[in-house]
Amino acid sequence: MSLDLALFTGINILLAWSVYLILLTGTLSFANGAFMALGAYVSGVLTAKFGIGYMPAMAMAAAASAVIGVLTGYPALRTRGIYLILVTLAITFFVQTAIENTKFVGGVQGMGGMMGTSFEIVYGSVIVVGALIWLLSRSPLQRVLDAVREDEHVAGAIGINVVYVRLALFGIGAALAAYAGGLYAHHMFFVAPDHFTIIVSVFIVLYVIMGGVNNMWGSVVGAVILTVLPEAIRFIGEWRQGVFGLLIVILLLFRRDGILPFRSVTARSGRKADA
Amino acid sequence: MSSVLSVDGVTKTFGGLVAVDSLSLTVEPGEALGILGPNGAGKTALINMVSGFYRPTAGTIRLFDREITDLSLHQIGRLGIARTFQNIRLFRRMTVLENVMTANPRYTRKPLRAFFGFGGRRHDIDEAMALVEFMGLADRADRIAGSLPYGDARRLEMARALATGPRLLLLDEPGAGMNEEETERLIADIHKCRERLAAIVLIEHDMTMIRKIADRVVAMNYGRKMAEGRPTEVLSHPEVKRAYLGTTEGELV
Known part of the structure; x- marks a missing residue:
């Protein structure tokens, strides 16, 4: 595996987790491509145009995205199901259009001048974020999130502020997507609005759905397979996209809950059971 | 001492349909109030308003003199009203123990702080296990809630409700679909729960349960109060018999 592919895989794992975290509260977010774009541009602008250091810029990008996530999430999360999916899609469309029409960041031409990234930075991030999510999965918070996802009304009745919990996780997911977007921008040295089309948002969701939504490892498996597989079947040539799509359909037909469907008991x- | 619950002139309309029509009632400390009535009488609508699932169209609801009419679901839950559901609603993917642990007020009130809640792990488990045991589910504690038989599922729902530390428990037809033997056990379980509560409201069709649990009964029809009093009085009230039992014979009573 080339270094380039390894870095993309790591970034995609972080993106998958950003969707996974939001999905823990039952919200399927197609807005994470937009948060990724936000992170890419904010950290890009801060480093390339304002000379701010790498890590401060990344932190500010994540924070900005969290704020925007909460602001957009507040009205968006009042809707549920298919409507919520449409609203999150709309966020992606909006951000892409906004970037295209902002001269300061180069409009459709895109902008460059980022600082590059390294294997250590990307996989260090994967390990730190992974450790935090693992701690989450062992903490009482995991049950609170499970409750919200499984039955929001019962969750409310036992005293959980469902809107607050959903909003908080939406903000955290948005921050993580932005952080991954920042890594992406620095790795590419150049970003343009068409790097963040709706397809990107759809793919991030697909990593999680295909890998399995009930545990953090599903996101990893989904992201790795869906990043590496298109490269591995490059020899097929022009039919690549078609074969790729077909494999996804087959997988979802036979394993609806993803490759790793289990949920860990907290x-x-x-x-002794059933004595 | 003030009433545990006072419902005052509460009305709920859905479009043109009047589900509850300026109903008033109180629940006194230590009391188990039975609510009786035919399907569509507005019993569940009433419980849904008290527990915050619906907001009343008019009227006020108080819990120990504190007005809760317009509070949201989780605020009412935190103030000490817990409930069970006609069609049992558990967190089905979780284990029995996890269902009870989830309702722990330490974590439901400050969810994000729950991320750091590792320290009390053993303590949390012991606390929840005490309730699981109290409801006679100790040997099933690690089973997935979705796989429980009906009676156990109902007991787990009650254990989860108790885990929130409620003062008032609302039971919405807990005996629905149970046979005689299961009903007997349920009655004993409800009596056990009463020790931990300031009061209970029980919606029920089952006459045996009403008579064995309720200290006082409110009979509803068309969203209004038809009769109120001690179980034997209400159950023999002619209007109640006509509306609810669909008969003027007394054999069911």
């Missing part, structure tokens, strides 16, 4: 009684 607490055990330590007693």
